[in-house]
Amino acid sequence: MHSTLIRLKSELSKSTHGKKVDEGMKERLLTVCNILLGVAEDAEVKPENEGLRSRIEEVKEKCYDVMDLLEEVKVARVELCFCNPVPPSRRRLKRMVEEFEGLSRHRDLFRSGVVDFFKLGPVADMETGFQPRSHALYGRDYETEFLWIKLFDPFGNNNSFEDIRVISVVGAPGIGKTAVAKYAFQFPIVRYHFEIRAWISASEDLDLIKFLKVFIEIFTNDVVYNVETEVLQLRFRQIVEKKRCLVVLDDVSQENPQHWLHLKKLFKFCDPRSRILITTRNQEVAHNAGSLSTDILELRGLSEEACLSIFKDCALVAPEAKIPNELRSNITNICNGSPLNAESLGRFIYRRPVEEWPEALKGIDIIHKLSYYPGQSTFFSVSPILRQCLLYCCIFPKNYSIDADTLIKLWMAQGFISSSDQDEEDMEKQAWRCIKELLDRYIFEESKIDDNGNFKFRLEGRMGDFVKFYVGGEYQSRFLDYYYDKEPTQKGLITRHYTLNVGVQASLPESKRLRALHLSSCSIKELPQNIAHLLHLRYLDLSFNHDLKKLPKAICSLLHLQTLNLNGCDSLQKLPKDIGKLVNLLYLEILWTTSLSYLPKGIATLTMLRRLNRFFGNSSANNSKACNLGDLENLNKIRGHITIDGLGAEADVSGAKKASLKNKKDLLGLELWFSFVGSQRKDEAVLEALEAPPGLQGLGIFYYQGESFPNWMTALQNLTHVMLADCSNCSDLPPLGKLLALQSLTIKNMSKVNMVGSGFLGIQLNNAAAGAESSGSSSSQAFPKLQELCFEKLNNWENWIGIGDDGDCAKVIMPSLSSLSIINCSKLRTIPNYIKLKTNLSGGIKRCPSLDLSQHQLSSIFQGTTTTDKVRSS
Numbered sequence: 077m078h079s080t081l082i083r084l085k086s087e088l089s090k091s092t093h094g095k096k097v098d099e100g101m102k103e104r105l106l107t108v109c110n111i112l113l114g115v116a117e118d119a120e121v122k123p124e125n126e127g128l129r130s131r132i133e134e135v136k137e138k139c140y141d142v143m144d145l146l147e148e149v150k151v152a153r154v155e156l157c158f159c160n161p162v163p164p165s166r167r168r169l170k171r172m173v174e175e176f177e178g179l180s181r182h183r184d185l186f187r188s189g190v191v192d193f194f195k196l197g198p199v200a201d202m203e204t205g206f207q208p209r210s211h212a213l214y215g216r217d218y219e220t221e222f223l224w225i226k227l228f229d230p231f232g233n234n235n236s237f238e239d240i241r242v243i244s245v246v247g248a249p250g251i252g253k254t255a256v257a258k259y260a261f262q263f264p265i266v267r268y269h270f271e272i273r274a275w276i277s278a279s280e281d282l283d284l285i286k287f288l289k290v291f292i293e294i295f296t297n298d299v300v301y302n303v304e305t306e307v308l309q310l311r312f313r314q315i316v317e318k319k320r321c322l323v324v325l326d327d328v329s330q331e332n333p334q335h336w337l338h339l340k341k342l343f344k345f346c347d348p349r350s351r352i353l354i355t356t357r358n359q360e361v362a363h364n365a366g367s368l369s370t371d372i373l374e375l376r377g378l379s380e381e382a383c384l385s386i387f388k389d390c391a392l393v394a395p396e397a398k399i400p401n402e403l404r405s406n407i408t409n410i411c412n413g414s415p416l417n418a419e420s421l422g423r424f425i426y427r428r429p430v431e432e433w434p435e436a437l438k439g440i441d442i443i444h445k446l447s448y449y450p451g452q453s454t455f456f457s458v459s460p461i462l463r464q465c466l467l468y469c470c471i472f473p474k475n476y477s478i479d480a481d482t483l484i485k486l487w488m489a490q491g492f493i494s495s496s497d498q499d500e501e502d503m504e505k506q507a508w509r510c511i512k513e514l515l516d517r518y519i520f521e522e523s524k525i526d527d528n529g530n531f532k533f534r535l536e537g538r539m540g541d542f543v544k545f546y547v548g549g550e551y552q553s554r555f556l557d558y559y560y561d562k563e564p565t566q567k568g569l570i571t572r573h574y575t576l577n578v579g580v581q582a583s584l585p586e587s588k589r590l591r592a593l594h595l596s597s598c599s600i601k602e603l604p605q606n607i608a609h610l611l612h613l614r615y616l617d618l619s620f621n622h623d624l625k626k627l628p629k630a631i632c633s634l635l636h637l638q639t640l641n642l643n644g645c646d647s648l649q650k651l652p653k654d655i656g657k658l659v660n661l662l663y664l665e666i667l668w669t670t671s672l673s674y675l676p677k678g679i680a681t682l683t684m685l686r687r688l689n690r691f692f693g694n695s696s697a698n699n700s701k702a703c704n705l706g707d708l709e710n711l712n713k714i715r716g717h718i719t720i721d722g723l724g725a726e727a728d729v730s731g732a733k734k735a736s737l738k739n740k741k742d743l744l745g746l747e748l749w750f751s752f753v754g755s756q757r758k759d760e761a762v763l764e765a766l767e768a769p770p771g772l773q774g775l776g777i778f779y780y781q782g783e784s785f786p787n788w789m790t791a792l793q794n795l796t797h798v799m800l801a802d803c804s805n806c807s808d809l810p811p812l813g814k815l816l817a818l819q820s821l822t823i824k825n826m827s828k829v830n831m832v833g834s835g836f837l838g839i840q841l842n843n844a845a846a847g848a849e850s851s852g853s854s855s856s857q858a859f860p861k862l863q864e865l866c867f868e869k870l871n872n873w874e875n876w877i878g879i880g881d882d883g884d885c886a887k888v889i890m891p892s893l894s895s896l897s898i899i900n901c902s903k904l905r906t907i908p909n910y911i912k913l914k915t916n917l918s919g920g921i922k923r924c925p926s927l928d929l930s931q932h933q934l935s936s937i938f939q940g941t942t943t944t945d946k947v948r949s950s
Contacts, residue, residue: 213259214415215382216252219245222373223260227322227351228269240343242336244362245355247375250416253355254326254537256375260353261324270322270351272315277475277537278325278354284338288312291323313345321350327537328356333364340366377413384408386415390422403433416538423517455542458513465492465510466519469535470543478520480511480531485639485663489591489614503662504686596620596641608633619665620644632657641665643689648672653701656681663687667719680707688714693723693731693762705731712736717745717774720766724750724757724781732765745774750781757781768792778802785810790838793817796861801825811838813858813889820864829870833877837889859890866897866919873901874926878908885910895919896937902926912937 213220226243245253260266261275274294276287288308295315321343330336343350354365362372378386387407388397399407411418425433455463465487472478484507487493493507514520515533523533535543592615595603601623607613608630616634618624619641625648631637632654640658642648643665649672655661656678664682666672667689674692679685680703693705705720705728737743746768750759760782767788768775775792776799777785783805795815800806801824809832812821823829837858859865867873879885889910896911897919898904905926916939921927 213252213255214385215378216256216259219256219373219375220259223256223353224263226371226373227260227266227353240340240346240348240350240352241371242340242352242354242362242365242367244365244367244372245353245375246359246362246372247355247357248414249357250414250538251375251377252415253357253375255415256373257324257326257353257355261322266322269320271319272321272346273324274322275324275326275475278328278330283335284342287339288342291315309342312342316343316350317345318347319350320347323350323352325352325354328354328361328365329358331358331361331364336365378411378415378418379413380408380411383411383413383415383418386418387411387422387425390419391425391428397430399430403430455539455546458517461492462510462513465507466514466539467543467546468492470540472535474537474540475534477532477534480508480533484508484511485615486592488638488662491591591615593617600624602626603628603631605630607631610634611636613637614660615639617641618645622646625649625671627652629654634658636660639663639665642669644668646670650674651676651679654678658682659684661685664689666690673722674702677701677703677707679703680710683710683713685711685714687716689716689718691718691720693720693725693728704728706734707731708735708737708740712739713742714740715742715744717747718743719747719749721749722751723748723762723766724759725762726758729758729761729765732762735766738767738769740769741771743769743772746772747776748778748780750777750779760784760786764788770794773797775799776801781805784808790814796820798822799824804828809836811835813838816860818859818862821859821862822864822866822868823870824866824868825870827871829873831875831877832873833875834879837879839888857888857891859893861892862890863892864895864919865890865893866895867899867901868897869900870904871901872903874903874905876904876907876911878910885913890914893917896921898922898924898927900924 223243223245226241245257247253258275261273267273272295274291276290276294285305285308288305288311292308292311292315296311340352343352352365354362354367356362359372359374384399384404384407388394393399407421410421455466458466468487468490469478469483484493484504487507487510488503493503493510511520511533515523519536519539520533521536523531525531589612590610591612593610593613594617596617596619598621600618600621603618603624605628607628611634613634614636616631616637616639618627620643622645624645627648629652631640632652635658637658638660640661640663644667646668648669651672653676655676659682661682662684663686664679665687669690672690677700679688688711691705691708692703737746748763748766750762759780763777763780763782764786767786770792771794772792773794774797775789775795778799778801780800780803782803785806790811793815794817796817797820798812798815798818799822800809801822804825804827806826807828807830809823809826809829812818813836815838839856839858879889885908893914895918896914898907898921900923902924903926904924905928907927907929912933914937917937918939920938921929921934
C-alpha cells in the first residue's frame with residue numbers, strides 16, 4: 077500500500093503537462109495520498125489482521141484504477157480538461173476521487189492501536205551495505221558430523237533396492253534443517269564422492285512424475301512436458317546407472333509409504349552407496365520414507381551462547397561485546413533456541429545503540445511475530461519500494477534461478493522502477509541498487525554468472541515463504557496451455573501485477589491489465605491483431621518462435637511497450653515500418669534473426685533505446701525504408717553489446733562517421749561483420765570511421781578485407797576480450813600487447829600472416845631489433861593481464877619470433893598467461909622463448925606438424941602432453 081501510494085503520487089506529478097489539466101482533481105488526489113501515507117506503514121506490518129488486509133487491498137485497487145486511467149488517457153492522447161464536454165475519462169476520474177476521499181475519511185481504521193516493534197527506530201537504507209556473516213551452522217558440530225558419518229558409512233547397505241539408505245533431518249520450522257543439509261550437500265569431499273548430486277525442493281506433494289521431471293531437467297537442461305512415465309524412468313536410469321547418487325529432498329511433507337516405495341525403486345540401478353537425504357517437520361514422514369531410527373537426526377534448539385553469537389553477527393555487534401544480564405535473558409527467551417529467531421532479532425536490532433534495546437523490546441509480543449512469520453522482520457526493514465520489488469518475486473517457483481536482467485525488465489514493466497523527469501536513464505541503476513541491497517541482506521542468495529554470462533540468484537527460502545503468504549493474489553504468473561477467458565484470482569483478490577506465460581495451443585487473453593507477456597518458444601506463426609487490446613503491456617517476449625515471419629502492424633499501438641524480445645526468431649523477415657511509434661521502447665532484442673536483412677527507418681527515432689543488440693550496415697533494401705549506419709547517430713543511450721552486420725560498402729564510410737560510436741559511452745561489446753560483396757568495397761575506411769568508445773570491453777572483427785587495423789584499437793585500455801577472424805588480407809597483427817586490460821585474445825583464419833614478431837607485443841626493445849631474438853629485455857610489460865591466447869588456422873604462419881633468450885622476457889611478456897592454444901597452423905616452425913619458458917599452461921598445440929618441439933619442452937609448457945598432437949619432436 078505504501079509503495080503503491082508513492083507510485084500514484086509520482087504518476088500524478090508526471091500528468092501535469094499542458095494548461096488544461098484538471099488541477100483541482102489532481103490536488104484532491106494528492107491530498108488523499110498524503111493522508112493515507114500517514115497510516116500506511118503502520119497498517120502493512122500486521123498481515124495477520126484480515127480486516128486491515130482487506131482495507132489495504134481496497135486502497136491499492138483505487139490507486140491502480142487511477143494509474144490505469146492515466147495511462148489510457150496517454151494512449152488516447154486525451155487531456156483531462158474542462159474546456160470540452162465532460163469526457164468519459166473525466167467522469168471516471170471524478171468517481172475515483174470521491175471513492176478515494178471516502179477511504180481517507182476512515183483512515184483510523186488502518187490503525188490497530190498497538191505499537192509495532194518494526195517501527196521503533198531507524199532502518200537501514202540502500203547505502204548501508206548490510207552484510208552479516210554466515211551463521212547457519214553455529215552450534216551444529218554434532219549434527220554436521222552425524223550427517224558426515226551417515227553419508228559415507230559403508231555399512232547398512234545391501235543389494236536390495238528397497239533398502240537404499242534414507243537419512244532424515246527432522247525439526248521445527250526455522251530450526252536449521254535446510255542449512256545443515258545444504259552444508260553436507262555442498263562440502264567438497266561430498267561433491268567428489270557422489271557422481272550425481274541433486275537438490276529438490278519438495279515443500280508441496282512431490283509425486284513420482286514430478287520428481288522424475290525435476291530430476292531430468294536438472295541434469296539435461298531440457299524442459300520436460302507431457303512424456304510417458306516409462307520414458308521418464310528410462311531417461312532417469314540413463315543418468316544414474318551405476319553411479320553414486322546423492323538426492324536431497326528439502327522440506328518434505330509426503331507421508332504415503334507407497335509413494336516412498338515407488339520412489340526408492342528408481343534407485344535400484346544406482347551404486348549401492350547412493351543416499352537419499354530428506355528434511356522434514358514430521359517424524360512420521362521420516363519413518364514412512366524408510367529411515368532407520370539410527371538414521372534420523374532430530375534437530376533441537378540451539379544453546380543460549382549459539383543464539384547470542386548469531387544475534388551479534390546479524391546486529392553487527394562485536395563478538396566480545398558485553399550484553400547486560402537483563403537484556404541477555406530477554407534476548408535468549410525471544411530466540412528460544414531458534415537460529416531463525418536469533419537472525420530476525422539481530423536484523424531488527426541492526427546497528428542500534430545498546431541503550432535503545434530495552435525500549436525496542438519492551439512490552440512487545442516479538443516471540444510470536446518472529447516465529448509465526450519467518451522473514452517478516454527483514455522484509456519490513458527495507459524501503460517500501462524495495463518491498464514491492466521483493467513481493468513481485470513470488471511469481472517464481474521456490475528455488476527458481478532468477479535472471480537479473482529479466483527481473484529488472486519485469487520490475488520496470490510493472491512500474492515498480494520508474495524514471496524521474498530529471499534522469500530518464502535512472503531506471504536500470506535503481507534496479508541494480510535494489511538487487512545489490514537484496515544480495516547484501518541475504519534475501520537473494522547463491523548468486524552466480526552462468527555459462528552465457530547471465531547473472532542469476534535465488535530468493536532465500538524463508539523470505540519466499542513469507543512473501544507468498546503476504547502478497548495474496550496481487551501478483552501472479554500463469555502458464556496457459558489452452559484458451560482461457562478469465563483473469564486468475566486468488567482468495568477473491570484482483571490480480572493487478574500479472575505476468576503470463578502462454579503455451580503452444582493458447583490464445584491471447586483480453587486482459588487490459590496485463591503488463592508482461594511471455595510467448596517464447598510457442599511455435600506461433602502469427603501474432604493476432606488483438607495484441608493491440610493489451611493497452612498496458614510493457615514486456616513482450618517472442619523469442620525463439622522459429623516460424624514467426626512477421627509482426628502485425630497492431631504491435632505498434634502498444635505505446636507503453638518497453639521490452640520487445642525477438643531473439644532466435646530466425647524466420648522473421650522484417651519489422652513493422654511504424655515501429656518508430658513505440659516511443660517508450662527501451663530494449664529491442666534481435667540476435668539470431670538470420671532472415672532479417674534490414675531495420676526500418678523508424679528505429680532512428682527511438683532515442684530512448686537502451687539495448688539494440690543488432691544493426692545493419694549496407695542493405696539491399698530501398699534506402700527510403702531501411703536504416704543505415706548514420707541512423708545510429710542519435711541512439712547514444714544504447715548499452716551492452718551490439719553486432720553490426722553487412723559492413724564494407726562505400727556508402728558505409730560517411731554513415732560510419734555519422735554513427736559516432738565513440739559517443740556511445742555505455743557500449744561494452746562490439747562485433748563488426750564485413751560481408752558486403754562488390755567492387756566498391758571500403759573496409760579500411762569504414763573500420764577507421766567506426767571508432768569505438770573508450771569504455772569498450774569486448775571487440776570482435778570478422779571478414780575484414782583491409783590490409784591493416786586502425787590505431788584506435790590499441791587506445792581502448794578497457795578491452796578485456798578481442799577476437800580477429802577471417803581477416804584474410806592482413807599480413808601483420810596489430811600491437812595488441814599495448815592493451816593493458818586484455819585477458820582473452822583469439823586470432824583465427826588469417827591466411828596472409830607469415831610472421832608474428834615484436835610488433836605484436838607493442839613494446840620497445842632495448843637491445844634487439846624487431847625480427848631477431850637477443851638477450852635484451854623489454855622496457856615495459858606486454859599483455860600484462862592476458863590469460864587466454866588462441867591461434868587457429870593460420871595456414872601460412874611460419875615464425876613466431878620473440879625478443880630474448882633469458883628468463884626475464886617471460887616475466888615481462890604475458891606474465892599472467894594460463895591457457896595457450898595453437899591449432900591447425902601447419903607451417904609454424906618456431907615459438908619464442910617467452911612461451912617456451914612458461915609452465916603448466918592449459919590448452920595445447922594441435923595439428924602443427926612443422927613445429928619443432930621436444931617431448932620434454934611440451935611437458936614443461938603444458939600440463940602433461942595429452943593435449944598436444946602431431947607436433948614434430950626432435
